Amino acid sequence: xxxxxxxxxxxxxxxxxxxxxxxxxxxxxxxxxxxxxxxxxxxxxxxxxxxxxxxxxxxxxxxxxxxxxxxxxxxxxxxxxxxxxxxxxxxx
Numbered sequence: 627x628x629x630x631x632x633x634x635x636x637x638x639x640x641x642x643x644x645x646x647x648x649x650x651x652x653x654x655x656x657x658x659x660x661x662x663x664x665x666x667x668x669x670x671x672x673x674x675x676x677x678x679x680x681x682x683x684x685x686x687x688x689x690x691x692x693x694x695x696x697x698x699x700x701x702x703x704x705x706x707x708x709x710x711x712x713x714x715x716x717x718x
Contacts, residue, residue, distance in 0.1 A: 643670065656695055658688040 633641045643653070653659065653672050662669040674692075694702060 656691055658692055 631644055631647065633644075635641050643651075648654070651670075651672055658673050660671050660673045662671070694705070697705070
């Protein structure tokens with residue numbers, strides 16, 4: 627393990643992972659990360675897919691966002707159009 631870095635946990639339980647560590651771990655904005663707990667230690671790791679069976683709102687959102695990032699622009703635009711149509715139907 628490399629040099630330790632110390633950070634403060636904020637009121638919502640968040641901590642900022644320094645850019646150098648994110649880069650070394652291959653983490654980028656929008657990536658899905660898995661959190662683990664073992665012997666009182668929290669680990670963070672980049673994952674490419676959400677574990678099968680995890681249907682929590684957070685896992686579903688992470689999966690959808692990851693899928694959208696891999697889509698061609700025309701597919702994304704079509705999806706946006708479909709979603710905005712659904713929102714209009716819901717409002718009306």
